[in-house]
Amino acid sequence: MTGTRDVLILGGGIIGCAIAHRLAKEGVSVTLVERGEIGREASWAAGGILTPVHLAEYPTPLASLCLAGMPLYEPFVKELGESSKEDLQFRTCGMLITCRDEGGEKEARHLEAWKHEHHLPAERLTREEALRLEPGLSPEIRSALLLPDIAQIRNNRLTRAVADAARRRGARILPRTRFTAFITSRDRVTGARTAVGDLAAGTVILATGAWSGEWSKELGFPVPVRPVKGQILLAQASPGFCRHIVLESGSYLVPRVDGRLLIGSTVEEAGFDTTVTLDAVHHLSGRAASMMPAARALPLIGSWAGLRPATPDRLPLLGRTPVEGLLLATGHFRNGILLAPITAEIVTDLVHGRTPAVDLRPFDPVRKMPE
Ligand SMILES: Cc1cc2nc3c(=O)[nH]c(=O)nc-3n(C[C@H](O)[C@H](O)[C@H](O)COP(=O)(O)OP(=O)(O)OC[C@H]3O[C@@H](n4cnc5c(N)ncnc54)[C@H](O)[C@@H]3O)c2cc1C
Incomplete structure (x- = not known):
């Protein structure tokens, strides 16, 4: 294995990069692998609107998560802006x-x-x-x-800026590095096989967006993301x-x-x-x-x-899984740009063993889902 890190993040969209940045800010040693270029999938393609379009129609836990996430945006962008080359055009x-x-x-x-x-x-x-x-x-x-x-942001530039900020805080960000399998030891995930070799970590976070469902079979529980x-x-x-x-x-x-x-x-x-x-x-x-x-x-x-x-119930999959050492941060559907800072807060709390401010039960990765 090529060096043990505290946390290995799989997927370099806005969700993976925001988590990497937040953890690195707390001094956690983080590696992130992205099979292509950083932030070139959904996080690039989005509209960058920082509110759900049909907020009043959302399931209550999701509406509450969005409301809790909205005030985090300005400080999140300000922090990037201080060191970023990108003009993110966050504006109300x-x-x-x-x-x-x-x-x-x-x-x-x-x-x-x-x-x-x-x-x-x-x-x-x-x-x-x-x-x-x-x-x-x-x-x-x-x-x-x-x-x-209601605010907007140039989301096509945002993920790259977040990844750069994470790097400056010490995160190892590896674009063009596909992960191909989980490494497990006695029902615990201990790392992942990747194009640059096996990477070991105390905690592994699956943040591969629309591709997350591909891992259901290997993990032995459904990851219902499409x-x-x-x-x-x-x-x-x-x-x-x-x-x-x-x-x-x-x-x-x-x-x-x-x-x-x-x-x-x-x-x-x-x-x-x-x-x-x-x-x-x-x-x-x-x-x-x-x-x-x-x-x-x-x-x-x-x-x-x-x-x-x-996901079938429109709520993200956020939190611990039945496999020890593995967290999920995926399934953000139409709101991943908006929800990135609050997702990063929640995951950072979980990595540190702290109780997140948000009740995670509605987002339990193995909750009962509608068919
Ligand atoms: C048209 C459109 C409009 C949208 N508008 C908005 C909006 O206005 N506001 C809003 O908040 N949200 C919006 N969204 C939703 C938002 O884009 C997503 O919720 C968010 O980008 C999800 O982020 P992510 O990091 O989970 O996924 P992604 O950005 O897709 O990142 C996942 C990454 O994982 C990588 N990956 C997959 N498999 C592997 C592997 N085996 N190894 C390594 N890496 C891997 C992929 O290459 C990808 O880069 C929109 C989405 C679309 C498509």
Whole structure:
């Protein structure tokens, strides 16, 4: 074996890297292996919206986890910013949820009530008020809900920045290093076989996102994570074309400071396929033009697909497993960018034998799941 470390992290997406950074900050010796480049899978492909899109509809434990995670973001990014070369563009741009019919307005009223119950800001706007705030919106909307506290980040740069910060704190980050098997000794995981040899560790953390389910058989318990494909388009607008994240009936526009406009996203059961389809280009560009008519004329400058790590009950798998020495931190589905800092806090507590502030029972990796 090539040297024993306290912790070995499998998977270099935002979840694995945030954990590596947090542990290294506490002086834990950490190795992370990533089979490709750091943060080039779901964590790169995401929209970077730092709130769940349908928060009021979430199962309560997941909504609570998201609410607990949101305030951790700014300090997390500030800490990276002090040493990072990357311009992460974390900014509270606010979100406008536009409504066209009674059904949309009913949902907006429900979310508004939920937000107020949780002491979070939400303001109903008339059609005229919404158009004053975001003049490019379709004049066909009936009203909108403004969520002024919603933030976004350039997630395609974030994971790399987190990995760099972890390295500076002493973590060993190994890109292009696939792990191929767990090493066990008397029902305990003691390391992993990797492309650079066997790596031993006191604790091993599985954070391989949509690929986590592949290990069920070897581990002897189900890791019920499956890939859910999401396609996104990127258009070039001028800065200020759109100022808020705009959400309508599940589709969203995310404006970056340089004018780039993300148009998202599809939600597809397509296995590990990451091709961009003409069907999705047609659907997403149609949705963008419907939300902001001038978007119709924007040049399309990019498109991609990523794989969300989904679980049957939409909750992540977070915590200890029946196999001693092995923790799971996966299955973050549509919220992994948002949930990275709080996941890192929780896992760090577990590694140190501390009780996390969050009740982990709903996220138990071997909980009963719906079929
Ligand atoms: C289209 C889309 C939009 C999204 N929008 C948002 C959003 O706005 N906000 C939000 O919070 N979340 C969003 N998400 C969800 C978010 O992207 C994911 O929840 C998050 O990125 C999961 O992070 P991860 O580290 O678990 O997975 P990943 O980023 O996929 O990382 C897992 C890593 O494990 C590596 N790996 C797998 N097998 C091995 C192996 N054998 N050896 C070594 N390495 C291995 C992979 O190469 C990969 O890099 C979106 C996702 C998609 C696809």
